């Protein structure tokens with residue numbers, strides 16, 4: 001009896017403190033959640049402003065691509081990305097032996113080209129699209145980023161290098 005009273009008492013305090021702690025932590029968690037929501041709201045507002053300003057100042061990039069194999073000499077300047085009034089896609093046409101691109105206007109309502117085929121590429125794990133070359137109509141694979149243009153079309157080696165050569169709008 002003598003022992004059980006203080007034990008119960010201390011247990012009660014612990015329970016009380018535990019409850020207080022839980023309530024406090026719940027309030028703190030609530031505060032953090034509100035802060036996160038505020039941050040997310042700010043980020044989304046910033047992103048909206050940023051995207052709208054970027055879309056009006058959109059610029060494509062020009063790249064110089066060259067082969068590092070001795071005596072190969074392959075070099076090409078390619079344009080990737082949309083301009084202010086148009087969008088485009090491009091790739092290398094083996095038949096024409098050059099970089100080809102298909103453009104369409106943002107404003108005139110022309111629709112983007114329909115791919116001849118879409119397939120999953122097991123060598124990269126990416127979805128690829130094939131379009132008809134605007135010069136010879138043979139298929140070419142769309143290359144959306146310059147880093148994906150890695151194999152030299154002339155010597156076949158995986159040693160292409162690229163460097164940004166400018167912008168266009």
Ligand SMILES: [Zn+2]
Nearest residue numbers: 093096133136
């Ligand atoms: Zn072609």
Ligand SMILES: [Zn+2]
Nearest residue numbers: 067072152155
């Ligand atoms: Zn080469």
